[in-house]
Amino acid sequence: MTGAAVGAQREASVWARVRSFAKRALLVELRIYASIGRLVxxxxxxPAGATGFSYHKPVLTILVIFIVLSAVEIPIIDLIxxxxxxxxxxxxVLGIWGLTWMVGLLAAYLxxxxxxxxxxxxxxxxxxLDVPLAWEDIASVAIDRRVDEPKSPRITxxxxxRTLSLRMQDETNIEIELERPTAVRLPGLPPKGGVHEVTHVRLWTDDPKGLMAAVREQI
Incomplete structure (x- = not known):
């Protein structure tokens, strides 16, 4: 491959990443307002007939503190x-946007x-992140609390x-074992984002016993 071809390939890769980032940023922005609308x-x-299980309690206090600080900061800076x-x-404008973003993030968790x-x-x-798992893909679901090292990767x-771990404050308390390697899509570009095949999914829920009861009703 010639130098010009390599340069063109790199430029195309850079533009692909820029487009991917811009699309992702736009979708996140839209979901902020959609989440606030759903909360209101x-x-x-x-989904139809489904029961929801929250996972926000470990970070609720932190999010509320950030929201309050952002709200207080706006009039103070405006006065200065x-x-x-x-x-x-x-x-x-920046302060209001930041406050809206934080409220939207909390709304999304809720x-x-x-x-x-x-x-x-x-x-x-x-x-x-939204990973659908059909019952035919799930071998078992169990309560299994685990604390991982800080900044551990999502895929281990x-x-x-090969396990996808969706931690809250480095913790998970539910393990889903899959029947076979199953493709899941994560936000962003490879290697952290994109499509990954996993055999287990670990997550945190505020009500593990309630989630297990709902699972037993379905399988």
Whole structure:
């Protein structure tokens, strides 16, 4: 391959990543407002006949603190830069956008729970991640609390398994064993994002016993 061809390939790769990032950012932005709308309307994103199980309690206090600090920060900064409109207006817009983003993130945790229903389970996390698992793909579901090292990767691999772990404060308490390696799509680009085949899925729920009861009703 010539130098020009290599350069063109790299440029194409860069633009592909830019387009992917822009698309992802737009979808996240839209989901922020959709989540706020669902929260106001009290309409969580639940498939027909499914039961939702929350996972936000470990981070609820942190999110609320950030929201309160963001709300308090807006009038304080506005008061400081009030006499300079060219500074005041951009900072005001940025502050309101940041506050809206934090509220939308909290709303996403509240209205996009894990679900258990007739068609299977949906494993979720915040604004982006939503992994559907059909019952025919699930071998077993069990309570199994585990605390991992901070900043552990979502996908961990051993000789016998490949596990997707959706931790809250480094913890999971439910393990789903799959019948066979199953493709799941994660947000972002490879290697962290994209499609991965996994044999186990680990997650956190605030009500593991309730989730297990709902699973037993379905299988």
């Amino acid at each position: 309307a009290r309409r969580p994103a639940l 830069v009030h006499q300079w409109p060219f500074v005041r207006i951009p900072l005001l 209205v996009r729970p894990h679900t258990v229903g007739p068609d299977g389970m949906r494993v979720r996390e915040g604004l982006e 691999e051993t000789d016998a398994s």
